[in-house]
Amino acid sequence: VTFADVGGGALRAALVLALWGLFAAAHAAWRRDGRSLESARWAALGSLILVLVAAASMVAALLAHDFSIRYVAFNNALETPAYFSAISLWAALEGSILLWTAVLAGAVAFVAWRGTRALPRLATTALAVMFAMLAFFLFLVVTPAADPFVRLDPVPPNGRGPNPLLQDHWLMGLHPPLLYLGYVLFSIPFAYAVASLILGEGGDRWITATRRSALVAWALLGVGIVAGAWWSYAVLGWGGYWAWDPVENVAIMPWLVATAYLHSVMVEEKRRMLRTWNLALVIGAFSLTILGTFLTRSGVVNSVHSFTQSAIGPLLLGYLAAVLAFSVGLLLWRSPRLRDVGQIGAPLSREAIFLFQNVLFVAATLTVLLGTLYPLLVEAVSGDQVSIGAPYFDRVEVPIALALLFLMGIGPQLPWHGASRATLERQFALPVVAAAAGATMSLLAGLRAPMAVLAYALVAFVCATVAQEIARGIQARRTLHGESRLTALANLFRRSGRRYGGYVVHVGIAVVALGIATSQAATVEAEATLAPGGSLVVAGREVVFEGLRDVDEPQRQAVVADLRIGDTVLTPALTYYPNATQPIGTPGIAAGPDQDVYAILAAYDARGRAWATIQIRVIPLVSWLWAGGAIVGVGAVIAGLPAPRPRERTREVAAARPLRRPAVDTSGE
Amino acid sequence: VRRIAIVVGVLAVLAAVAAVAVPRPETADERVERLAAELRCPVCQGLSVNDSPSESAREMRAIIERRVAEGRSDDAIRDEFRAAYGDWILLAPPTGDPRGLVWLVPIVAIAMGVLLVISRLRGASSPVVRPTPEQLALLRERARLEEAEGLRVPPLFPGSGAK
Numbered sequence: 001v002t003f004a005d006v007g008g009g010a011l012r013a014a015l016v017l018a019l020w021g022l023f024a025a026a027h028a029a030w031r032r033d034g035r036s037l038e039s040a041r042w043a044a045l046g047s048l049i050l051v052l053v054a055a056a057s058m059v060a061a062l063l064a065h066d067f068s069i070r071y072v073a074f075n076n077a078l079e080t081p082a083y084f085s086a087i088s089l090w091a092a093l094e095g096s097i098l099l100w101t102a103v104l105a106g107a108v109a110f111v112a113w114r115g116t117r118a119l120p121r122l123a124t125t126a127l128a129v130m131f132a133m134l135a136f137f138l139f140l141v142v143t144p145a146a147d148p149f150v151r152l153d154p155v156p157p158n159g160r161g162p163n164p165l166l167q168d169h170w171l172m173g174l175h176p177p178l179l180y181l182g183y184v185l186f187s188i189p190f191a192y193a194v195a196s197l198i199l200g201e202g203g204d205r206w207i208t209a210t211r212r213s214a215l216v217a218w219a220l221l222g223v224g225i226v227a228g229a230w231w232s233y234a235v236l237g238w239g240g241y242w243a244w245d246p247v248e249n250v251a252i253m254p255w256l257v258a259t260a261y262l263h264s265v266m267v268e269e270k271r272r273m274l275r276t277w278n279l280a281l282v283i284g285a286f287s288l289t290i291l292g293t294f295l296t297r298s299g300v301v302n303s304v305h306s307f308t309q310s311a312i313g314p315l316l317l318g319y320l321a322a323v324l325a326f327s328v329g330l331l332l333w334r335s336p337r338l339r340d341v342g343q344i345g346a347p348l349s350r351e352a353i354f355l356f357q358n359v360l361f362v363a364a365t366l367t368v369l370l371g372t373l374y375p376l377l378v379e380a381v382s383g384d385q386v387s388i389g390a391p392y393f394d395r396v397e398v399p400i401a402l403a404l405l406f407l408m409g410i411g412p413q414l415p416w417h418g419a420s421r422a423t424l425e426r427q428f429a430l431p432v433v434a435a436a437a438g439a440t441m442s443l444l445a446g447l448r449a450p451m452a453v454l455a456y457a458l459v460a461f462v463c464a465t466v467a468q469e470i471a472r473g474i475q476a477r478r479t480l481h482g483e484s485r486l487t488a489l490a491n492l493f494r495r496s497g498r499r500y501g502g503y504v505v506h507v508g509i510a511v512v513a514l515g516i517a518t519s520q521a522a523t524v525e526a527e528a529t530l531a532p533g534g535s536l537v538v539a540g541r542e543v544v545f546e547g548l549r550d551v552d553e554p555q556r557q558a559v560v561a562d563l564r565i566g567d568t569v570l571t572p573a574l575t576y577y578p579n580a581t582q583p584i585g586t587p588g589i590a591a592g593p594d595q596d597v598y599a600i601l602a603a604y605d606a607r608g609r610a611w612a613t614i615q616i617r618v619i620p621l622v623s624w625l626w627a628g629g630a631i632v633g634v635g636a637v638i639a640g641l642p643a644p645r646p647r648e649r650t651r652e653v654a655a656a657r658p659l660r661r662p663a664v665d666t667s668g669e
Numbered sequence: 670v671r672r673i674a675i676v677v678g679v680l681a682v683l684a685a686v687a688a689v690a691v692p693r694p695e696t697a698d699e700r701v702e703r704l705a706a707e708l709r710c711p712v713c714q715g716l717s718v719n720d721s722p723s724e725s726a727r728e729m730r731a732i733i734e735r736r737v738a739e740g741r742s743d744d745a746i747r748d749e750f751r752a753a754y755g756d757w758i759l760l761a762p763p764t765g766d767p768r769g770l771v772w773l774v775p776i777v778a779i780a781m782g783v784l785l786v787i788s789r790l791r792g793a794s795s796p797v798v799r800p801t802p803e804q805l806a807l808l809r810e811r812a813r814l815e816e817a818e819g820l821r822v823p824p825l826f827p828g829s830g831a832k
Contacts, residue, residue, distance in 0.1 A: 347787070363782060390760060391760045392762075
């Protein structure tokens, strides 16, 4: 029995179980039949175990270098180190789809065992929807186009090895799974939304039930995007971290829509409005994850002409069309039941700011989508080839991002319904002064780009609003409960995690914005061709070129330049892999909290190793970007942790302020 | 004081941005960098000539440097590369071109969205309904009664009370 037998067999058995689960869950929801639900639960668990067995046998085959499997032969070699062998599970299409399916099977099992206990009918209907998705992906991995266990005959003595770019950095083991987790977990809110439409509920139970999974999906996708930017920075060797590459664009689009969604659901919860809009957003975010897979996995955008060569492309496109037709059709059919109860308040109310924020996020998404697809559209219409790259995206997205930063400072400071002039003055005096200080600081730091100066002002503005909110929260708890400052701070985060976790996320975004603005506006670069012992000076730092070394490893050969900056030694390299024609440039990075020194070996004397062309970039505050991503993750965790039991809190509040209970509440309702 | 602080702060931010937004004469290096950022590195996956460390990008950069030193105009330099590689070499379509329609979409999307939201807003006149002094006095009296007696008292305002 080979790995291919076990893995292939497990996937086929899982497909059968998923189909069984689909019918069992549908029957359970339709007939309110407990025994069918029980059966669907076991089908979910069974298919999860089978898919995990398949994924494990693929990892085992990669580690054992079993070249009788085509995927292993094409993405692994005898020389590949064990870590990179194992993570080659997601080095190419078939393995990625297998990982995707495994995560989806986990989500199905989660809904089956946890979700259906809380809301039996809604969750069981959602379970049927999720089984349908799982069945599609299992069908995909057993078709020849994407079957990871297709065999190769005759068995080659050695494999081709993974894509060189994917065996260069440990981050490769982190960022694709994070992205996939984020992508796939969006299917839970989507399935609940569809279930709510099918049942014609018209309420927002589906939102409450999936609040945490939407938050987790959003956070994983966001952290995965930052990790991807970091990988790009540390591996691709061009000194940047975001190139508006199609692969990056398709990751950021669902994240943008999901960010809009996380905010607009608050409007629905508080004001009972935007029901159709929230359903549309969750459908949009989910569809964009599929569109992203389709665009990047079928080769449509990278090379227009390989469309027909990839058999998985049409299948994914069909799936996307089916999902869109089904969910939009449902939405139209049920729209009479989706009446909004509440009303938008004044232009300066929290709900109005959320709406403007939604407009900007959706416009930003449309722009990225259009920019990604535009070359395809133009070629289809006129046959011309055009490019859409950073100059377009930067010019459109940077102003939108700054406007969003501005709203991020304003929104949380405004009450629902509307604000009076006195409230506005009380809320914004300090933050506006902070903004002026931020702008002054950027000028003193030597920034000369208007967008960067504005970004500094807005970052200071946002951070000041958050600091003010936390200070007031602490003060309120001290007065009400007599707590010490630290206890009060801890209690704010524990008891109102959603609100204060959200503030932490905002600070994280502000830190990311600061990192981007500074690194984009103030990078200094220099290039020189040096003989050993020569040096160049960049931004006041002397870089000494000590010489070239040849480094031979089993799976690759590298030419390494030794550069010394003070006590630090940087080793940028050009690496040659047997399966790549071009050498892969690996940068040498001396990271620091204030600036990174980023060195690239651009060219060298191939004969005598007598000279090398070295590029040095001094990139300020770029590490703040990664730190900001981590802060966003921490904030999401705070926001997602369950608050302590509410009963305890009401009793405490009631006991603390018996005289302050507003009498209007009892008379007005 | 707060109002003054807000006005002064906003003015300070605007002044700072305006101070750096004043166009300065561009140095030759800055011009090379700006033009190189607009052109695509022909062998890369969507990187600009400015960003790419590849050999062909370095050659293109050298050509741009020469042309700038010769005193050619921006358009003449762009056209030279367009003639050699086609429009594909530009990383953003020119705004005048019919294919430059892509620039309009974000503006139209934002404008339509903002108009839609504004059209749905409630009148901006009085954001918060405030009770009159008489109503407040009644409310206080009622609260005092409730707390003292723990009794259910009839609704305060006719029509707004228990449904």
